[in-house]
Amino acid sequence: MPTWTKNLKGLLNLFLESNCPLCQRQTSQEFCQYCVKQLHSCHLAKPNSRWQESIPVFAWGMYSGSLKRAIAAMKYENHPQVARPLGQWLGEAWLNSLSCDRRLIVVPIPLHPSKQKKRGYNQAALIAESFCQTTGLKLKQSGLARVRETEAQFGLSASGREKNLAEAFALGKEFSQCRPDVPVLLIDDIYTTGATAKSAISALHQSGIAVEGLAAVATAVKER
Numbered sequence: 001m002p003t004w005t006k007n008l009k010g011l012l013n014l015f016l017e018s019n020c021p022l023c024q025r026q027t028s029q030e031f032c033q034y035c036v037k038q039l040h041s042c043h044l045a046k047p048n049s050r051w052q053e054s055i056p057v058f059a060w061g062m063y064s065g066s067l068k069r070a071i072a073a074m075k076y077e078n079h080p081q082v083a084r085p086l087g088q089w090l091g092e093a094w095l096n097s098l099s100c101d102r103r104l105i106v107v108p109i110p111l112h113p114s115k116q117k118k119r120g121y122n123q124a125a126l127i128a129e130s131f132c133q134t135t136g137l138k139l140k141q142s143g144l145a146r147v148r149e150t151e152a153q154f155g156l157s158a159s160g161r162e163k164n165l166a167e168a169f170a171l172g173k174e175f176s177q178c179r180p181d182v183p184v185l186l187i188d189d190i191y192t193t194g195a196t197a198k199s200a201i202s203a204l205h206q207s208g209i210a211v212e213g214l215a216a217v218a219t220a221v222k223e224r
Helices: 003-016 033-040 065-076 080-097 113-119 123-135 158-165 173-177 195-205
Strands: 057-062 105-108 144-146 169-171 184-191 211-219
Touching (some): 057 065, 057 080, 065 080, 080 123, 080 211, 123 184, 144 195, 169 195, 184 195
Parallel strands (some): 105 184, 184 211
16 A cells, blocks of 8 residues: 555544543544453343243343443433444344344334434434344334333333333334234343333234344343
């Protein structure tokens, strides 16, 4: 490579660099190399350890440490770009851990319109987009709709979470117009008690739509 080309490339990289949302080091990627290493330390050895339960759950990592911090930065500190690597890592783990059914349709857990307007984006939808780019699965961004605004789940008991999310979801415009004849894979950022997944699955089941399970970037439930 000619010297002038190398110099130009180096100059472009310098201008394109931004700060890592976790440590503020300069980086040309979403995270600096140091934080990528810290994030991968949260990766579960068996992401599919809960795939055979009543609500099949596939989770890339444990909701703690750097991963918890990254999700908070994505949701509350206006760093939507964080969703790209998280969705990619989730997709890679999915391909490595399960026999991927190419007929699955991926549907992100939606936010209520008022909450999405305030945040500016739905982090689960961005994760799902990156996940599908990695796995090759078909994405339906509007398969589900959040029809009831709920209070924050943080601090609620398991029964309180279920009551809070009762009838919170309905079919979105894509499934209202044409219901799929293949199973749905739900995507979310965090899996905790399962109240969100249970409510979303119930809305789909009531319309005769099969659900394969839920894939999440992080889980607060310890690995089996």
